Structures are given as structure tokens and as C-alpha cells.
Amino acid sequence: MKAARYYDREDIRIEDIEPQELTPGTARVKVAWCGICGTDLHEFKEGPIFIPPHGHPHPISGEDAPITLGHEMSGVIEEVGEGVEDLKVGDHVVVEPYLVHDDVDTSEANMFYHLSPDMNFIGLGGGGGGLSENIVVKRRWIHKIPDSIPLDQAALIEPLSVGYHAVERAGYASEEVAKGKVALVGGAGPIGLLTAAVLKAFGATVVMSELSPLRRQKALESGVADYALSPAEVDVVEEVKKLTDGKGADVAFECTSVQVVFDTLMNALRPGGVLVIVSIWSHHADLDIHQLVMKEIDLRGTIAYAHSHPATIKLVSEGKVNLEPFITGKIGLEGLIDEGFDTLINRNETAVKILVSPSGEGL
Template identity: 40%
Template sequence: MRAAVYYGPNKVEIADVPEPSPGHGQVKVAVGFNGICGTDLHEYYAGPIFIPTEPHPLTGQQLPIVLGHEFSGTVAEVGTGVTGVAVGDRVAIEPLYRCGHCGPCRAGNYNICAQIGFHGLMSDGGMAEFTVVPRNMIHHLPDNVSLELGALVEPMSVAYHAATLGEPKSDDTAMVFGAGPIGIGLWFALRGKGLENVYVVEPSTTRRKSIEALGARTLDPTALDVPAYVADLTDGRGADAVYDAAGVQASVETALGCVGARKPMVSVAIYEKPLSTPLIDLVMNESRIQGSLCYTSADYDAVIALMAEGKYDTTGWVDKISLDGVIDDGFEALHAGTKMKVLVDPSVGGSGER
């Protein structure tokens, strides 16, 4: 079968690799769509970062790796001992490997497992025609949720988990910094939780227009004193929940200037450079920074339910490409900022024919 194989920085090849078969407790999935994640970009341009160069303790795999951890598909085969899954089922994959015995796992917080692994980073993943996953990664898709949306369940669950950690109430004012895929996901999640007063802060005109087309209210930090605007908007109280999905110093500083007393700024970004955090502002305001990592099955279930209700829309920010276009139409286009989110269809050939 054909797959996108990562060998190291700037080296991903579309290669023929053996088609996997499911073992005990495993499910073989014919991949429908696989999203290219910001983590994939970091690995391609600056890795290996998370991709192991020695056998991973949970998966036993190491470089080279078939990429892909944001994906959906159709069950092609079921291994022994698997129940509740049948050939032909349409599914989204929750790609986390967890040890089950560390402190976080025992407490039910397996998303911060001490040995956490990702299907498609620490094991061969979904940027291929077929992949094999453990039964506990399977989430069924309702009939009215497309495989395109199914491939977005993973990043949207990242955003939903972060939105939940901010503990927003329906009448709260929330701020989202960054209108990339996770920022868009935060807006969807907060709206799904019933919030009307959600503002997205984004300096890029292109990204602002994309999320405005979905119905969002945006603020341009290059043309507006955002903290002053929020103070005026809230009669000096500040925002009830602030989310950083941008991952740069300027966004963090501005976000912290918007946080209300004893309220959180939830960080759900990857920070490429060290940050200088004005802790005195946190002290004087009794506000806090809350980290957010991944998701749990509850977040997946919540996102899939909202998708079934029609709360998510791919219009204007999602593109689909073939496996042969992964480098030029995927990594390079995303890196250049000409596309926002790319879904790879492994069943489509270079000519666009199935």
C-alpha cells in the first residue's frame, strides 16, 4: 500500500509499504481522510522532535514512521477479541497510547500519561491507505457526520478540551487568540457550549476573513488596543476565559492583559521560543495560566455529538488533496500560509482519480 513515510527533517516520501493486518484487540481501518497537523509541520521542518529515534516504550516503534494522527475511515477488518466494531463501520480515531499505570492514568487523566504516545508519531499512522489501531481508539461516526468532518474530530477535540478547562458559562465573555485550526475549533467549541460573546483576536487579514465567514466576531491587534477594548466591553471586569492558540510572545502578553480577576488564560499552543511571562500581573490579578494537552474520550464524544447537530462547518478553511500532494500542496502550502487546514485522501491518486 502507499503511505507518507517520515525519514527525518525535510524528508517525507510516498512509499510502498506492507499492508498491516490486525492482531488481537486491534482494528484495521481504510483511511478516509487524514489531516496535516501543526505538529507534522514541526517534525518535517525541524524534527525529529516527538518522533522517537529509539523504540517508544508503548509502541516499540521508531524512525522511520508513517505519519498521520488526525484521521477517519471505514473499518476494513476486525482482530480477535474485538467487540462493538464491525466491518463497514465509519469511525474517527482517538490516537493516544497510554500506559494505564502512571499517576495521571490511574486518576483518569490519560491524556497526560507519563509515557504518552500518538498513533502517527510514535507508531505508523493514518497518512496511508490502511492502518491498524487498538480497539480503544475507535469512535463511531453518526450517519450525518462525513468522513471529512470525522478527520477533524481530533483537532477539534484538542480545542474542546481546552475550552472546557476555561470553565466558561453561557453568559461569559471569552477571547480566543489565533484563528488557525485550533483557534477556529475553540470558537466552535465555545459556541457549542452556548457562549454568544466570543471574540477572536488575529492579526492576519486572511485568517480573520476566514473565521468571520463562519460567523465569528474578530479583533485586529495591529489596529486596536485589545485589552482596553475588552475592559470597556466588560465594564472593567475583563474576560472570563481567555485562550491562547497563537503561541507567540505578543499574543500571550495581550491575552494576559485581557484576563479578568481570578480567571484563566488557557494555553493550547506550541511555543517554539521561550516566553517571558509577567508573573506580577498574575499575582496582582489572582489570575492564572492553565495548560491544556490533547483530549479524552469524553471530548471526542462531545465534539462528535456537536458535529451531528450541525455545529461545525468546513467552509472556507479546509482543503482536500491527494497523497501525492502531501509535500507541495500540504506541508509547503501550510508553511507558506496559503492554506489553513489540509485533509489528505490516501485513496486518490496523483491524477485525482480513485
């Protein structure tokens, strides 16, 4: 089968490889669509980061570069392994792409399995990947979806789960808490937009701060933002205060890893507000501890998701989140670099989510 294989920085090759072996407790998923993630772009330009370099196998997968890429995937069950009783051929599914040790408790009793030692992601740390024609996945990480969710939109459930978990970490993942509250999102990239979509689903008023006119337009046209402000044109802090009778935002989400955005969110929050850091920072940030103390700000981190997929799937299936506006391109595997990575690296404001069809079906 065809697969996108990561060898090293700026060295990704489309190759023919042998499909993975179906083993007890697993199922084979024919990949319908796989999204290109910002993490994939970082691996391409700056990596290896999550990807185990050649000669340094990952302690869970036992694999090192080259590995098959892709972790934002949807597909159809093609084959079911021994012991898997609740999946059948033809089921539509998405994958929660974790690699964790076998002795980690991944039940509802443990909300931190995603923070366990050596955790990595399918499609980064090994275990196959969604940028291939099919993938074998342990039953635990496969989530059935209703046929009412189109498979192309379903490929965005993984990044939407990132947004859901961030909103959950803020304590706003319910209408009882979020309705009528004002949320400020810094950055209208894919994760910022999808975090905003979750906030709107729970009834929050969403203000987005974003330099790019095209991204501000997408935020408004998709309905995930009530207001989209350019920090180059207005004082975001003052505008938020005007919208909140001088109080400030109730909750804010940092989705850029940019210092000035972090500072803006801190200044725009009301006393007792919550600030969630969603983006991955590769550098140190400056923090005004005095302001944090004097405003009693809750500063929280968030990474990926934990038990988030079922709730996220429910939001989409009930029509509370519409993922269709965020699909801005569809390509085949052969166009991964020239049409996919190049667009997202060099013209990123023109695209939100580019989906890849490894088989070429649906293009």
C-alpha cells in the first residue's frame, strides 16, 4: 500500500510498504481522509520532535524513522481481529491516536492517561499512520461514528477534540457554565477556530483576536466567532472591556505561542478569569506574576485530549458543531508536500484544514 514516510527533516517520501499485521484485539481501518496537522509541519521543518530518530526506537512502538505519518484520520472498518466483538466490517470510525504503555489505566477512572510516561501519538511515534491506505489500531483507540457524519468532516474530530479538552480544562464544557459568558480566543488558526466552535456550541459569546483578514473572515463566516478583532487595528483589551461593561473576558484561550498574544489575553481577562494555554511553546514565555496574583487569574495548560472523543462526536452528530467550513482543500497522497505542506507553511492564512485521501477516492 502507499504511505507517506518520514525519514528526517524535510525528507518525507511516498512509498509502497507492506500493510501492518492484524493481531488479536485490533481492527484494520481503511483510511478515508487524514488531515495535515501543525505538528506534522513542525516535524517537517524542525524535527524530528515526536518522531523517534533513526537508531532510537520509541519505547512503546519499538519503531524509529522512517515512520508512517498522519494522526487526524477517519475511515471504515475493513477487517476485525480476534476478540473484537463490537466492531464490524463497514463501520465508520475515527481514531484516538495514542501510544501508551499497556499497563496504563485508560478507563474513565483515569483522566490523565494521556500524560503517562513515554506517551506518543500514532502517526508520529510509530504504530502506522493515517497517511497510508490502511492502518491497524487497537480496539481501545477506535471510536464509532454515526453514518450521518460525512467521513471528510469526521477527520476533523481529532483536532476538534483538542479544542473540546481545552474548553473542558477551563471548566466551560457545559451550557450551564458557558452560556452568556464571554470567551476570548487568541489566534484563528485551525485549533483556535475549533476551540471557538466548541465554545459556541455551549453558548458562550466568542471574541477572536487575529491579524489575518482571511482568518478573521473565516471565523465570522463559519459562525464560531461573534466578534473578530485585528490587534493591528484596534486595542483588543479595550474592545473586550467595551463588550463586557468594563469587566473583561471570563475565559481566554492562547492558541499562537506568541508573547504579545499571551499578554493581551492576561490584560483582557476579568479578575478571577481563566487563561488556558492551548498552543505548544518551543521557547520560554514572560509572565507578569504580580498581575496573575492581583487579578487572581487561573492559568492552566492543556495537551491533546482525554476521554474527549465521545463527547466531541456527540456535538457534531447533534449539529452543534459544523465542521464543513474548515475543510479548505482535498488532495491525494502524491500532492502531500507540494499541495499540502507548501500551502500550510508558506500560505497558511489561505487554508484551515487540508485533507488527504491516501487511496485517491473522493477526490
